[in-house]
Amino acid sequence: MFKNAKTTLILLTAMNLRLAVTAITPLFGTIQRALHVTSATTALLVTIPLLCFAGGALLTPRLHQRFGAQPLLLTSTGLLVIANLLRPTNTFCLLIGTLLIGLAIAALNVLVPIMIAQTSSSHATTTRLTSYYAVTMNVVAAVGTALAIPLAQLWGWATVLRSFALPAAVTLGVTLWVKLPRSPRQTQSTTADHANLLSLLVHDRTARLLTLFMGLQSLVFYSLIAWLPDIFHALGATTTQAGNLLAVFQLVGIPAALVLNWVTNPRHLLWGLGAGYLVGLLSLAWTGAGWWVAASVLGFTAALIFSLALNLIATSSAVVTTVAHRSALAQSVGYLLAATGPVLLGQLHDVTHTWFPVLGLFLLLMGLTIGLGFRLAHRLANHH
Missing domain, CATH: 1.20.1250.20 (MFS general substrate transporter like domains)
Structure with a gap:
């Protein structure tokens, strides 16, 4: 039962890994008109997370060693909820919210493989869980991309951007319930x-x-x-x-x-x-x-x-x-x-x-x- 709960948490976390970065791109034209910004500014909504991913590949393993998976997962998903809700307010919030989303997803990118390693008992299980998480990540991002324009026409682009907080909110709730093991501290120096x-x-x-x-x-x-x-x-x-x-x-x-x-x-x-x-x-x-x-x-x-x-x-x-x-x-x-x-x-x-x-x-x-x-x-x- 506990193992199933951890698998569920991994898949819920995977739902957040691309959605807020890729599903916003069909709305670029709408955002440019609404906030009076250029193509270069809306391009930052993809570029900023990529810069965060780059830093995350180096920094997250050290944060994980220091604090453990649970606090890092709670912080990252909490940050995703706040940032997605904040983002459509104005141009400043759009960019700051995107930065926070990038930092949160950067941590999750590294955390998911660690969680899979902690949950898996064999190489076959690791491969299966990895494929499940990749499929979940891509399907949610693709569905979000397809629905972005129709939902924006119904509810407005700002509501659609705020709705990206929903998977993060669900993940946050489940993280509070599922207990993840702490990894043993390692003494390898950052320098x-x-x-x-x-x-x-x-x-x-x-x-x-x-x-x-x-x-x-x-x-x-x-x-x-x-x-x-x-x-x-x-x-x-x-x-x-x-x-x-x-x-x-x-x-x-x-x-x-x-x-x-x-x-x-x-x-x-x-x-x-x-x-x-x-x-x-x-x-x-x-x-x-x-x-x-x-x-x-x-x-x-x-x-x-x-x-x-x-x-x-x-x-x-x-x-x-x-x-x-x-x-x-x-x-x-x-x-x-x-x-x-x-x-x-x-x-x-x-x-x-x-x-x-x-x-x-x-x-x-x-x-x-x-x-x-x-x-x-x-x-x-x-x-x-």
Whole structure:
């Protein structure tokens, strides 16, 4: 019974991991008009959480060692409730609320795998719980994205933003009821950890390639999340259609990780991913049906390349501590790199007043990502 309660808490926590970041993007146009802000400002609603995720990959493990999972989970979900309720008040609250949401989710991103490890009794259970949490996270984010515009038309955009507090409020309530174990304190110094990561960045070429690959594919994904609704709208889609297309973009990513079970050679996979990026972008020119092809193909490609990035990190060394350090570096610096994307592309649109240069830059970034992937796959193949 207790184990079931902890599993429920993990899945409830997963509901909060993307919703407030990705489901807001279909409302960007509405928010810009309501609060009289630019595209670059609304891009911060995706960029700020990414910067927080970068810091969270380094700081949360230390907070967990000091305070334990329970206090950290209570604080993070409580912060999510307050921040979501506060966010629609005005431009200042919108940005401060987004910062608080980013900090809260950054902690939860690291906490969920720790909670899974504490709950699981076998490797099979860990794998199953991890897949359940990934599916829960993606389904809730996709449903929230699809419903954002219709609900905003019924109740107003501010009410929709405040409704993102509901899953966090439920999680907070369950956290008060379920008791989580405290992890034993570790004496590893923070300074030593930072020195290790800096040394890794300077001396480990594989770590640098993994970090750049992780960062570039995340930059492409979060930039697509931020601007696809506006791009579809500019091409002639209604705001409701644009929201639904973004929901499809997220939903098709759910089964993408399964492909790794069938295609084990990264280089074969990268040819398909390169084709996916290209077909997805070109399909935007095909009005109507092409938009659905673009959303589906780009969504599947972006989700699959993320799974590939995680897999390449996990299999980059037979030494567990090396993998752990490479993972921390790739996620922290990678998210910092990803954070530049939405703002940079939003600024480019504000200057040029058209999405064509943005699409051209997308093509360039996608090409760089695939090229880097081939270099990384070649290096790992030669070192194994």
